[in-house]
Amino acid sequence: MLMHPQFDPVALSLGPVHIHWYGLTYLASFVxxxxxxxxxxxxxxxxxxxWTSRDVEDLLFWVVIGVIVGGRLGYVLFYKPGYYAANPLEALALWKGGMSxxxxLLGVIAAFFGYAWRRGRPVLEVGDLVAPVVPVGLALGRLGNFINGELWGRVADASLPWAMVFPQSGSSLPRHPSQLYQFxxxxxLLFVLLWWYSxxxxxxxxxSAAFLxxxxxxxxxAExxxxxxxxxxxxxxNMSMGQWLCVPMLVVGAWLWLRAPKTG
Structure with missing residues (x-):
């Protein structure tokens, strides 16, 4: 049975400024x-x-805004609507964590529509360009979760060689390192499959459908x-919120796949 290494979440301190590993994973993801x-x-x-490099730069700006705004709003609305309805200003406290x-994804899709409308491009063309690279950002995000010792897994059999104790969970029970499973x-895996397919x-x-x-x-x-x-x-x-939120993704993805033209 392994013990979570208990990494210091702060990667670098410059006087009063603290740079967290999780923030660095977001930065590395975008780059x-x-x-x-x-x-x-x-x-x-x-x-x-x-398409040009400048187009990709402009699109990245839209995507960054979509990830941050959509991720926070998704957490507020999907996971803790009652709490944030009672404490609306807390929704702005990004430094306290809480992203969905x-x-x-909804924020990014909205960004795709905005970008496509401004540039006169099909929104699915924008999605097809970006979809295969998204798993890279997801992988780095899950590493950030593991470094922070958050979003740990369910209780596992102690005989599992990689079962791990996460002190942040408040118990000494062995758990699945689910952050690494999701990584x-x-x-x-999703990056390899999408990069190969595309x-x-x-x-x-x-x-885009294959990604969804x-x-x-x-x-x-993984849930x-x-x-x-x-x-x-x-x-x-007996499904988690994460699993329920995957259902519309699967439905929309299947619909996009079936309605796509037979040839490129």
Missing amino acids: LCFVLARHRAARAPFASAG FHGG ALEGV RKPRPLGRV VGYGVLRFI YFREPDSFLGLLAL
Whole structure:
């Protein structure tokens, strides 16, 4: 049975300024996603559609806003609506934590629509460009969760070689290091599959659909090993909030896949 290393969440201190590992993972996520998206923009079919590095820079700005605003609003509305209704100013306290991937995804989709409208591009073209690089950011985010010792897993059999005690959980019970499971599934595996699938031009919307379905399935599986939020527990059908939020992703992803043209 392993013990969580108890990393110092502060990576660097410059006088009164503290730079946290989690913040660095967000920064690294945006940088790597930009580099990979720029690489995709230089290849077919995006290069022939007129995409440039400047376009990717502008899109990244929209995406950053969408991730932050959507992620926070998603957490407020999906996970603790009652608390934030009673304490509305707390919704602005980003430094206290609380971000939702599904909310961030909605924020990014809104950013795609805004960018596509401003630039006169199909929104699915924007989604197809970005979708394969998103898992890189997800992987780094899960590493940040592991460093912080948060979002730990459910109780595991002590005989599991990688079962780990997370002191932050308030118990000495062995648990699944679910952050690392999500790093491997939603991050590494999903990136490899989407990068492989998108290496050739695909029908408009198919890459976006593959991301929605792929993430929805892998996150749904990972949730079986992740401890449900204490203030929510398991919901209907013994499913977590994360699993329920994956359901519309799967539905929309399947719909996009079926409605996509047969050829690119």
